[in-house]
Amino acid sequence: MDLKLKLRLRPSFFISFLIFILFLINPNFGLASNPKCISTEREALLTFKASLTDLTGRFSSWSGPDCCNWTGVLCDARTSRVIKIDLRNPNQLVNSDEYKRGCLRGTIHPSLARLKFLSYLDLSSNDFNGLEIPEFIGHIVSLRYLNLSSSSFSGEIPAVLGNLSKLESLDLYAESFSDSGAFSLRASNLGWLSGLSSSLKYLNMGYVNLSGAGETWLEDFSRVSTLKELRLFNCELKNLPLSLSSPASLKLLEVLDLSENSLNSPIPNWLFGLTSLRKLFLRWDFLEGSIPLGFKNLKLLETLDLSNNLGLQGEIPSVLGDLPQLKFLDLSANELNGQIHGFLDAFSRNKGNSLVYLDLSSNKLAGTLPESLGALRNLQILDLSSNSFTGSVPSSIGNMVSLKKLDLSYNAMDGSIAESLGQLEQLVDLNLMANTWEGVLQKSHFVNLRSLKTIHLTTEPNRSLFFKLPSTWIPPFRLEFIQIENCQIGPSFPMWLQVQTKLNFVTLRNTGIEDTIPDSWYSGISSEVTYLILANNRIKGSLPQKLVFPKLNTIDLSSNNFEGPFPLWSTKATEIRLYENNFSGSLPQNIDVLMPRMEKIYLFHNSFTGQIPSSLCEVSGLQILSLRKNHFSGSFPKCWHRSFMLWGIDVSENNISGEIPESLGVLPSLSVLLLNQNALEGKIPESLQNCSGLTNLDLGGNKLTGNIPPWTRKLASLFMLRLQSNSFTGQIPAELCNVPNLHILDLSGNKISGPIPKCISNLTAIAHGTSSEVFQNLVFIVTRARQYQDIVDSINLSGNNISGEIPGEILGLSYLRILNISRNSMAGSIPEKISELSRLETLDLSRNRFSGAIPQSLAAISSLQRLNLSFNKLEGSIPNLLKFQDPSIYIGNELLCGKPLPKKCPKDIINSRLL
Ligand SMILES: *[C@@H]1O[C@H](CO)[C@@H](O)[C@H](O)[C@H]1NC(C)=O
Ligand SMILES: *[C@@H]1O[C@H](CO)[C@@H](O)[C@H](O)[C@H]1NC(C)=O
Numbered sequence: 067m068d069l070k071l072k073l074r075l076r077p078s079f080f081i082s083f084l085i086f087i088l089f090l091i092n093p094n095f096g097l098a099s100n101p102k103c104i105s106t107e108r109e110a111l112l113t114f115k116a117s118l119t120d121l122t123g124r125f126s127s128w129s130g131p132d133c134c135n136w137t138g139v140l141c142d143a144r145t146s147r148v149i150k151i152d153l154r155n156p157n158q159l160v161n162s163d164e165y166k167r168g169c170l171r172g173t174i175h176p177s178l179a180r181l182k183f184l185s186y187l188d189l190s191s192n193d194f195n196g197l198e199i200p201e202f203i204g205h206i207v208s209l210r211y212l213n214l215s216s217s218s219f220s221g222e223i224p225a226v227l228g229n230l231s232k233l234e235s236l237d238l239y240a241e242s243f244s245d246s247g248a249f250s251l252r253a254s255n256l257g258w259l260s261g262l263s264s265s266l267k268y269l270n271m272g273y274v275n276l277s278g279a280g281e282t283w284l285e286d287f288s289r290v291s292t293l294k295e296l297r298l299f300n301c302e303l304k305n306l307p308l309s310l311s312s313p314a315s316l317k318l319l320e321v322l323d324l325s326e327n328s329l330n331s332p333i334p335n336w337l338f339g340l341t342s343l344r345k346l347f348l349r350w351d352f353l354e355g356s357i358p359l360g361f362k363n364l365k366l367l368e369t370l371d372l373s374n375n376l377g378l379q380g381e382i383p384s385v386l387g388d389l390p391q392l393k394f395l396d397l398s399a400n401e402l403n404g405q406i407h408g409f410l411d412a413f414s415r416n417k418g419n420s421l422v423y424l425d426l427s428s429n430k431l432a433g434t435l436p437e438s439l440g441a442l443r444n445l446q447i448l449d450l451s452s453n454s455f456t457g458s459v460p461s462s463i464g465n466m467v468s469l470k471k472l473d474l475s476y477n478a479m480d481g482s483i484a485e486s487l488g489q490l491e492q493l494v495d496l497n498l499m500a501n502t503w504e505g506v507l508q509k510s511h512f513v514n515l516r517s518l519k520t521i522h523l524t525t526e527p528n529r530s531l532f533f534k535l536p537s538t539w540i541p542p543f544r545l546e547f548i549q550i551e552n553c554q555i556g557p558s559f560p561m562w563l564q565v566q567t568k569l570n571f572v573t574l575r576n577t578g579i580e581d582t583i584p585d586s587w588y589s590g591i592s593s594e595v596t597y598l599i600l601a602n603n604r605i606k607g608s609l610p611q612k613l614v615f616p617k618l619n620t621i622d623l624s625s626n627n628f629e630g631p632f633p634l635w636s637t638k639a640t641e642i643r644l645y646e647n648n649f650s651g652s653l654p655q656n657i658d659v660l661m662p663r664m665e666k667i668y669l670f671h672n673s674f675t676g677q678i679p680s681s682l683c684e685v686s687g688l689q690i691l692s693l694r695k696n697h698f699s700g701s702f703p704k705c706w707h708r709s710f711m712l713w714g715i716d717v718s719e720n721n722i723s724g725e726i727p728e729s730l731g732v733l734p735s736l737s738v739l740l741l742n743q744n745a746l747e748g749k750i751p752e753s754l755q756n757c758s759g760l761t762n763l764d765l766g767g768n769k770l771t772g773n774i775p776p777w778t779r780k781l782a783s784l785f786m787l788r789l790q791s792n793s794f795t796g797q798i799p800a801e802l803c804n805v806p807n808l809h810i811l812d813l814s815g816n817k818i819s820g821p822i823p824k825c826i827s828n829l830t831a832i833a834h835g836t837s838s839e840v841f842q843n844l845v846f847i848v849t850r851a852r853q854y855q856d857i858v859d860s861i862n863l864s865g866n867n868i869s870g871e872i873p874g875e876i877l878g879l880s881y882l883r884i885l886n887i888s889r890n891s892m893a894g895s896i897p898e899k900i901s902e903l904s905r906l907e908t909l910d911l912s913r914n915r916f917s918g919a920i921p922q923s924l925a926a927i928s929s930l931q932r933l934n935l936s937f938n939k940l941e942g943s944i945p946n947l948l949k950f951q952d953p954s955i956y957i958g959n960e961l962l963c964g965k966p967l968p969k970k971c972p973k974d975i976i977n978s979r980l981l
């Protein structure tokens with residue numbers, strides 16, 4: 067070899083040597099980085115690709131010659147055979163737009179079956195739009211991993227999958243997220259599972275409809291004795307066998323999920339033979355009976371979820387407290403009862419307990435909370451809400467050093483809250499609402515709550531829970547969520563609240579704060595706060611003007627002593643409650659710009675003046691406008707043209723003048739219209755008959771004129787019609803009888819003449835006593851008061867010029883409670899069968915010209931509490947059985963005699979002479 071040659075060889079020799087060394091280090095070097103794709107396999111992949119639609123370019127790399135470096139494809143390093151195809155949707159946020167666009171669609175070409183060495187196939191989270199799972203997948207017998215989950219396959223799972231004898235993991239989870247339908251897989255015969263019995267470790271058939279799989283479903287699964295994880299979530303399984311022929315066959319099972327099936331059975335004993343179980347999920351299964359002691363066999367159990375069965379009863383057995391590995395226990399939403407002492411004592415004996423999560427909420431557990439709670443030093447989440455626990459928060463709570471969330475809400479805890487609570491440095495979320503706490507909360511209760519973000523604390527209005535914190539104390543926490551109700555925080559607005567400027571939810575209701583709140587607090591929270599509720603205090607002062615609250619949804623400052631002008635806050639609030647304060651001045655003309663999303667605005671009971679701004683017409687989502695008892699004047703806005711949602715208007719007790727605007731008739735949703743106690747004049751606009759959903763109409767106490775409108779019969783939902791104290795004339799129209807839902811009719815104090823129409827018995831609601839709660843609630847929502855409650859089922863025609871007799875038909879109104887026809891010109895006798903109005907509470911016939919005797923049957927109306935027959939022409943003796951002692955209800959009837967009137971009746975005189 068000459069030198070030249072040697073020199074030429076040397077570099078390549080060095081490179082070869084280097085490669086050799088690298089081979090020693092990593093035998094796959096070179097081959098791994100550069101496999102050569104086999105052309106028949108490349109062809110198969112391209113054919114497969116061609117039958118799929120791909121909106122987001124997931125196949126963009128599937129073109130070059132080397133299929134082994136295409137995205138989602140992996141080849142064997144030595145043989146270059148394709149061994150893995152992973153086409154799982156890269157976006158896992160189901161239902162997001164990215165997820166949907168990322169879905170592959172189309173069909174699955176059988177060319178895949180040509181990949182004879184494929185061991186891993188993941189087509190999950192795509193959208194095959196109801197395609198059946200292709201049979202040929204069962205021919206790719208090299209598969210060890212197959213994932214077809216959430217890809218909108220439908221139909222019967224092919225039995226040929228049972229030929230995949232090397233399969234270790236099979237995921238057929240079938241929840242479908244397709245836009246084009248709810249596809250579901252089913253399996254009506256599970257015999258094929260036995261073909262997988264030597265290899266399968268993981269099987270997920272969640273959401274597969276197994277209702278047709280017969281009684282043997284459990285035997286079929288249990289034959290796969292290699293299984294470590296079996297998930298049958300929401301499979302429409304109906305019957306849970308109570309025994310298993312060979313429970314030994316599932317000896318390796320570590321995870322079992324049978325949740326969301328309608329098992330309707332007790333917890334079966336065969337479960338306790340599955341001694342490898344680490345996780346058991348049996349939630350939403352309609353399981354019943356008690357929790358068996360057999361759980362003590364499951365020594366490896368880490369997770370036990372028996373929640374939401376609604377029917378599990380009895381006490382929580384203490385054996386659960388003995389399970390050494392238990393980390394997660396959810397028994398919520400059942401009917402468990404008794405105390406929890408035994409069970410928690412067992413945990414505390416088990417010193418190394420590892421419990422991290424304990425949810426016993428929504429059961430019927432009772433008794434006090436034991437001191438042994440404190441032994442749960444690893445517990446992070448404790449939810450005991452919605453039970454019947456009583457007593458105090460035990461002082462051992464301070465030992466639960468890992469606690470992040472404590473929920474004792476909705477119990478009957480009537481004691482005090484232990485000071486050691488203040489030691490829980492990890493506590494983020496504290497919920498003590500809806501109990502009947504008492505006692506005093508001091509600095510020590512909060513002193514080390516560094517992590518606290520959320521506090522809910524409410525008690526009954528008549529209990530006393532006091533905050534006694536130093537007025538200048540600055541706490542270690544910055545809260546995001548505070549809800550305190552019926553506890554005494556005030557009278558001052560303390561420093562510990564003033565420094566909370568990260569709040570995004572505030573409720574301080576009935577907390578005795580009588581102070582002013584510094585403007586800086588409002589501006590501090592303005593950027594994040596969504597709910598600002600300071601109702602039922604005695605907070606003074608005016609609000610800072612011109613703040614921007616970009617996230618504010620609800621403002622409730624009602625029932626305080628706020629004063630000053632309406633706050634010019636720019637918000638997206640939907641609900642604004644400033645009622646029962648002393649705000650004054652006029653409303654801003656640009657209220658539609660400041661609060662464009664306003665749906666419900668409650669300003670009643672303040673001192674607002676000026677006109678109701680017509681820009682309210684521009685707030686298209688407005689539903690409720692509640693302005694009662696202010697000093698608004700001028701005319702009511704006339705511009706209603708886009709308030710399609712407006713259904714409740716209450717501007718009563720103001721000083722509104724002019725006419726009722728015609729344009730109210732364009733409000734398609736109008737249901738409650740209260741314009742009473744104002745200075746309105748003119749006629750009721752005909753257009754109101756278009757508001758066919760009108761339920762409550764009160765126009766009383768105005769200066770309205772004209773006839774009672776006959777078109778009220780078009781208002782099929784009308785529950786209340788009050789036109790009292792106006793100047794209406796004419797007769798009562800017969801059409802009024804045909805308002806089927808009318809429960810309250812008040813025409814008193816007008817100039818109405820003519821008779822009471824005989825058709826009055828056609829007021830079906832009063833005749834048959836239909837339910838009126840819905841209508842009453844509608845008014846309540848608008849007025850926040852029950853001012854009409856006492857006059858349901860009443861007819862008041864008093865103070866008119868009505869003549870004629872009481873029509874006998876009126877006796878058909880058997881649910882009538884109040885009948886007032888006083889101060890009219892009616893004559894004739896009181897109907898003999900008046901007792902047919904058997905629910906009557908008030909009957910006022912005074913100041914008419916009724917004659918004849920008082921019918922005896924009047925005394926048979928046991929509900930009658932108020933009666934007035936004075937100033938008529940009644941005669942004869944007052945029935946003995948009438949219990950009323952007040953003579954004034956009978957006076958002014960010259961020919962009437964007997965108790966309680968001083969005038970004795972002739973027959974009494976005779977009797978007394980005889981005695
Ligand atoms: C495939 O290989 C080519 C050339 O080696 C390289 O440029 C490309 O980035 C690779 N593609 C993928 C998806 O790895
Ligand atoms: C199957 O794919 C889904 C995502 O599409 C994934 O959540 C699931 O864990 C996979 N199953 C297995 C057994 O790996």
Ligand SMILES: *[C@@H]1O[C@H](CO)[C@@H](O)[C@H](O)[C@H]1NC(C)=O
Pocket residue numbers: 204225226227228229
């Ligand atoms: C499984 O494969 C065998 C032989 O390959 C075949 O005879 C049999 O029909 C297959 N089973 C099913 C259910 O397709």
Ligand SMILES: *[C@@H]1O[C@H](CO)[C@@H](O)[C@H](O)[C@H]1NC(C)=O
Pocket residue numbers: 250252275276277278302
């Ligand atoms: C499940 O399958 C059964 C018949 O096997 C059918 O009656 C039932 O409607 C199916 N359930 C759903 C939700 O499709």
Ligand SMILES: *[C@@H]1O[C@H](CO)[C@@H](O)[C@H](O)[C@H]1NC(C)=O
Pocket residue numbers: 526527528529
């Ligand atoms: C406190 O008020 C609740 C209702 O809010 C009532 O049930 C309870 O009996 C009252 N308790 C006392 C001691 O007055």
Ligand SMILES: *[C@@H]1O[C@H](CO)[C@@H](O)[C@H](O)[C@H]1NC(C)=O
Pocket residue numbers: 629648650673
């Ligand atoms: C309400 O405010 C007005 C001034 O705006 C004042 O005259 C009146 O006394 C206040 N009423 C109450 C009850 O404080």
Ligand SMILES: *[C@@H]1O[C@H](CO)[C@@H](O)[C@H](O)[C@H]1NC(C)=O
Pocket residue numbers: 800803804825828
């Ligand atoms: C009362 O109602 C009945 C049936 O609902 C109807 O036939 C009758 O005409 C009505 N009477 C009057 C006066 O409207």
